[in-house]
Amino acid sequence: MTFRHPLKALFYLNLLIVTLLIGYKIYLNFSQTDFKAVHTDQVEQLHQQLDDRESFSFAVVGNINNSVGFFERKMIPRLNESDIDFLVSAGNAVSGGGEDKYRAIYGTLSHLDMPYLLTFGQHEYEDFGSFRFYEHFGPHFFSVRIDNSRLIFLDSTGKTPWKWQLRWLKDLLQQSDARHLFMFTGHPLLNTGQELMFEDRDDYLQPEEFRTGLLELINEHNVDAVFSANLSLFSRQERNDTLFITTGGAGGLVLNTDTSFYHYVRVSVSPEALSTEVVRFNSNQNPVLERLEGLWFFVYSLFYVGYLNFILLVSVLTVIGIKLYNLVFTSRDYYPDYDLDPTPWLEEPLRVAMFTNNYLPFIGGVPISIDRLRRGLEKLRNRVLVIAPTYQDQEKDEQDVVRAPSLLAMGKKREFRLANIFVSRLRREVRDFRPDIIHLHHPFWLGSLGLFMARRLKVPAIYTYHTRLEHYAHFVPLPGMLFRNLISHALIKHFANKCDGVIVPTYSGEEYLRMIGVKSPVFVQPTGIDYNRFRAVSEDAVRGLRQSLGIGDECVFISVSRLSNEKNIDFMIDAIDMLRRQTSQPFRFLIIGGGHEQDRLQARIDSLDLQDHIMLTGPVPPDEMVTYYRLGDLFLFASKSETQGMVILEAMAAGLPVVAVRSSGIDDVVRQGYNGFKTPEKRDQWSERVKALLEDEPLRKELSAHALEFARDYSIEQCARDMKFIYATLLAEKERS
Numbered sequence: 149m150t151f152r153h154p155l156k157a158l159f160y161l162n163l164l165i166v167t168l169l170i171g172y173k174i175y176l177n178f179s180q181t182d183f184k185a186v187h188t189d190q191v192e193q194l195h196q197q198l199d200d201r202e203s204f205s206f207a208v209v210g211n212i213n214n215s216v217g218f219f220e221r222k223m224i225p226r227l228n229e230s231d232i233d234f235l236v237s238a239g240n241a242v243s244g245g246g247e248d249k250y251r252a253i254y255g256t257l258s259h260l261d262m263p264y265l266l267t268f269g270q271h272e273y274e275d276f277g278s279f280r281f282y283e284h285f286g287p288h289f290f291s292v293r294i295d296n297s298r299l300i301f302l303d304s305t306g307k308t309p310w311k312w313q314l315r316w317l318k319d320l321l322q323q324s325d326a327r328h329l330f331m332f333t334g335h336p337l338l339n340t341g342q343e344l345m346f347e348d349r350d351d352y353l354q355p356e357e358f359r360t361g362l363l364e365l366i367n368e369h370n371v372d373a374v375f376s377a378n379l380s381l382f383s384r385q386e387r388n389d390t391l392f393i394t395t396g397g398a399g400g401l402v403l404n405t406d407t408s409f410y411h412y413v414r415v416s417v418s419p420e421a422l423s424t425e426v427v428r429f430n431s432n433q434n435p436v437l438e439r440l441e442g443l444w445f446f447v448y449s450l451f452y453v454g455y456l457n458f459i460l461l462v463s464v465l466t467v468i469g470i471k472l473y474n475l476v477f478t479s480r481d482y483y484p485d486y487d488l489d490p491t492p493w494l495e496e497p498l499r500v501a502m503f504t505n506n507y508l509p510f511i512g513g514v515p516i517s518i519d520r521l522r523r524g525l526e527k528l529r530n531r532v533l534v535i536a537p538t539y540q541d542q543e544k545d546e547q548d549v550v551r552a553p554s555l556l557a558m559g560k561k562r563e564f565r566l567a568n569i570f571v572s573r574l575r576r577e578v579r580d581f582r583p584d585i586i587h588l589h590h591p592f593w594l595g596s597l598g599l600f601m602a603r604r605l606k607v608p609a610i611y612t613y614h615t616r617l618e619h620y621a622h623f624v625p626l627p628g629m630l631f632r633n634l635i636s637h638a639l640i641k642h643f644a645n646k647c648d649g650v651i652v653p654t655y656s657g658e659e660y661l662r663m664i665g666v667k668s669p670v671f672v673q674p675t676g677i678d679y680n681r682f683r684a685v686s687e688d689a690v691r692g693l694r695q696s697l698g699i700g701d702e703c704v705f706i707s708v709s710r711l712s713n714e715k716n717i718d719f720m721i722d723a724i725d726m727l728r729r730q731t732s733q734p735f736r737f738l739i740i741g742g743g744h745e746q747d748r749l750q751a752r753i754d755s756l757d758l759q760d761h762i763m764l765t766g767p768v769p770p771d772e773m774v775t776y777y778r779l780g781d782l783f784l785f786a787s788k789s790e791t792q793g794m795v796i797l798e799a800m801a802a803g804l805p806v807v808a809v810r811s812s813g814i815d816d817v818v819r820q821g822y823n824g825f826k827t828p829e830k831r832d833q834w835s836e837r838v839k840a841l842l843e844d845e846p847l848r849k850e851l852s853a854h855a856l857e858f859a860r861d862y863s864i865e866q867c868a869r870d871m872k873f874i875y876a877t878l879l880a881e882k883e884r885s
Contacts (some may be wrong), residue, residue: 159470165463183254187286193263194234198294203418203647205231207427208332208395210238210254210377213271214249215399218410220256223398228261232414235262236299238395239269239334239377245277250284265292265301269334270378273305289313291320297417298326302362303558304334304376310358314365321369328422329371330415336376337363340383342407351378366390372422373415381407382426391424428527488884490876493584497529498875501583503598505590507536507549507563511741511767512710513794514589516673524676524868533581535574535594537565550577552594555697569597578809583607585875589614591643599646608648608878613640613657637664644668649878651871653794654816669881671874674817675794676867678774679860682801685778694773697763702734703842704802706780708773708795709787711743711764714788716809716829718752723786723831723838725756730835733842735761737784740776742767777802781848782841785809788829793817800824807837823855 198204207227212219227235241257242249257264266272268288272281282288288303300320302313321329335353353359353376366374366388373391380401383394396402397411404410410429416422502522507515522532531548538551554566554572578601586602588595588611595611602609644650644666652658653674661670694704709715717739724737739749739762746764747860753762777783783799784804790813796806797817806824808814818824825837841848 155470155473159467162463162466162470166467169463170480183284185286186254186284187265187290190234190263190265191292194292194294196391197263198233202295203416204233204294205414205416206291206411207232207235208238208375208415209235209398210240210375210394211380211396211400212237212241212253212398213243213400214241214252215258216252216400217399220259223254223410223412224259226427226429226722227412228259228474230414232261235260235264236332236375237264237266237269237377238332238375239267239304239397240271240396240400241266241269242271242277244271245273245275247280248306250277250280254284260460264421266385267301267332267334268303268307269306269375270305273307278305278307279863283444289316293326296326296419297328297330298324300329300331302331302333306354310355310361312617314361316818317362317365321365324369327419329369329416331366331371331374333374333376335378336383336391337374337390338385338387340379340381340385340394342381342383358385373424375413382409382411382413384424384426393424397429463631469704485881485884486875488880490873490880493876493879494872497531498525498584498872498879499531499533499582500525500585500587500875501533501535501578501581501601502587502589503535503594505537505567505592505594507534509539509541509543510565511770513790516770517614517794518589520678521868521871524864525872527865528868528872530872533578533583535578536596537567537594539565540626550574567594569594575601579605582598585610585879587612588647591640595643599643608882609646610645610649610874610878611647612651612653613644613661614653618691625636641665648882649874651874654813654814656815660812669878671877673870673874674797674862674867676864677794677797677801677859677862679801679863682774682777682798682859685774685802689775690778691794693779697738697765697779699736699779700734702736703782704780705735705737705782705784705838706777706799707737707784708740708776708798709785710741711739711745711749713745714787717745717749719786719809719829719831719834720754720784721756721758721762724762724837725758726831727835727839727842728758728761731839731842735842737762738776738780739763740768740773772799774802777804780804782807782838783824784838785814786829787811790814797859799860800855801862803852803856805841805848805855807834807841809834817858819854819858821851822836823851823858 169290179517184879207230209219209223237818242253266281266285268278268281272278272554278288288305288308290301292299292301292883296428299319302317306883333353335351335352337359339352353362365371367390371390373393376392376394377396379394380396380403381394382397383392393413393876395411397409399410402408402410412427414425414427416425469798487754502518504514504518506512508519518534521533525532534549536549536551537554542551550573552569554565555568556566557564574597583605585607586598586609588598588609591611599609615748640661641664644661645668647668649669649671650661650666651671651673653672655672659669707720711717720737720739727735746766750764753759753764765776776797780799781804783796783804785793785806787793788809788811790811793808793813796808796814799806800823806818806826808818808824808826809829810826814826818826820826825841827833827837841851
């Protein structure tokens with residue numbers, strides 16, 4: 149086993165951990181029992197325990213930072229064993245204001261055997277945490293009276309206007325008769341005078357006016373002690389008989405130095421006096437190990453918010469690291485593997501299962517191309533099984549065609565069928581057929597079933613990109629722009645990348661697939677045409693058709709297309725209306741095909757008085773199409789939704805030069821000035837090219853000869869041979885991998 153496999157396993161393991169932990173965090177946010185106004189219950193407990201006592205003690209901690217490793221596991225057991233009555237956080241009990249941080253600290257504090265109160269500090273405020281503190285614990289500034297003492301909590305974050313706090317505090321102190329006054333501000337008022345890592349001006353109480361006004365009130369009303377956090381150290385200063393204590397050793401960025409160490413401050417209160425004591429936690433290690441441990445906790449605390457978040461962070465970093473490793477150190481060969489040998493599969497008959505959402509007797513480009521490919525492969529001794537929807541007028545005794553019951557028929561002519569892909573018979577018959585390869589002709593529905601079967605049977609799946617889906621938005625019950633600009637491209641990309649290979653009929657189609665992000669191997673293989681059949685039509689058959697349609701000696705234009713919005717028929721009608729006014733040369737334009745737009749288009753032709761120039765023939769049986777092509781002198785086309793434009797190749801096989809609107813699928817088969825002309829979607833330029841070929845017979849005959857020569861290379865037989873080579877290549881790749 150290579151090193152690549154365990155690395156891949158590690159990647160997916162960590163991805164699973166990340167997914168589970170994120171899911172767990174979501175679970176915590178939405179499923180756990182909510183907690184509100186916790187300070188109300190804590191104050192009630194304080195009054196029950198201390199209202200009849202003149203002496204009590206409490207602990208002050210700062211910078212808990214959601215520390216499980218130190219605060220929860222080491223400090224809380226010591227606090228519970230002491231005779232301390234309650235605990236006060238001087239700020240930064242959480243490492244951030246996220247909901248998970250608040251839920252974590254609530255769980256940590258539940259291990260205390262005493263009431264507690266929290267100061268609204270900088271970390272409580274971060275990440276939109278102010279409303280969470282208010283909801284879960286209480287107001288950002290408040291006051292609590294305990295017997296002969298008053299505890300005052302201020303908001304030092306800037307959330308509450310400082311002028312309002314000073315006014316409130318002044319009124320509170322003027323009315324207070326408490327013997328002892330304790331204040332908690334989150335941010336220190338006085339500079340500690342110690343050199344600190346990453347020290348910043350905003351670590352202290354701001355703005356200057358707030359600090360000055362607060363110091364004046366503290367001095368005026370003889371506040372006993374002011375407790376702050378926000379710095380990872382212990383500092384004790386005395387100013388005008390007031391103690392200013394900064395305590396930040398409950399789990400934050402502690403360095404285990406003389407000033408930065410793990411500790412809490414014990415405050416003892418009696419009627420006569422009060423005292424403070426620093427309770428320090430020693431590591432009992434030699435200085436080197438102590439410094440290393442301090443450095444570890446420093447790094448650890450930067451990322452640590454409970455062990456779940458730590459694991460989450462490590463997993464995310466591992467996933468990123470593996471991806472970077474693969475990007476930098478894994479060799480890539482973007483060229484085809486020329487060592488593959490498809491010969492064994494070229495010499496043996498193959499069993500090919502084809503899945504399509506439409507098929508004969510429905511007349512369309514995809515069904516006709518599938519039928520031609522099937523016949524070409526069968527001539528090469530291969531066997532083909534087609535899985536397609538049912539139609540009312542389908543043949544009764546079809547060989548090697550499995551029909552899926554139609555659940556729904558769409559379109560005015562009910563030409564589009566939604567098959568029931570959940571019929572177990574389909575899967576059973578495909579399994580019994582034992583295909584060597586599965587060929588998919590649509591990127592959804594029956595195509596999805598085919599891809600599923602390929603994975604179950606462990607055979608290659610290849611997809612032919614027949615259709616520009618974005619031009620079919622009018623058939624989809626979704627906002628047109630959403631489907632056209634986003635969903636259609638995403639659907640093709642997602643489906644194609646799941647297949648072992650993708651076939652496109654033109655190089656412009658290949659460019660499109662690469663642009664939308666398809667990474668599967670792409671093979672350019674045009675659809676074949678029955679070239680010899682077009683040359684076998686007799687002149688008598690053409691003359692008979694001309695007479696039956698009532699056409700005299702005028703020049704005949706042909707177009708073959710489904711009568712649907714995406715085929716751009718209106719463009720040609722308007723251009724022909726323009727042309728008849730610019731030429732005296734007689735012509736007739738036959739538009740061959742059926743579709744849901746037929747009645748509307750006929751009404752438009754009638755309204756423009758074009759009945760003598762344009763005829764909608766309706767659908768023509770495939771066996772008769774070659775005669776219609778040979779009837780024509782020029783082939784006209786305006787669709788922009790083609791991936792190849794197979795009817796253009798058929799027209800060329802009948803010797804018809806082409807005038808088409810430039811688009812994907814057209815660019816590759818129409819060579820400008822050689823076998824036809826391609827123009828922008830502008831009626832004047834398109835009709836000008838039609839007029840030139842209509843009036844210049846020598847030019848028309850020259851381009852006709854070139855069209856015949858060009859179409860000769862697209863025979864069904866050659867297409868089938870090329871397609872089998874593609875199948876064999878994928879089978880060789882499948883066997884190697």
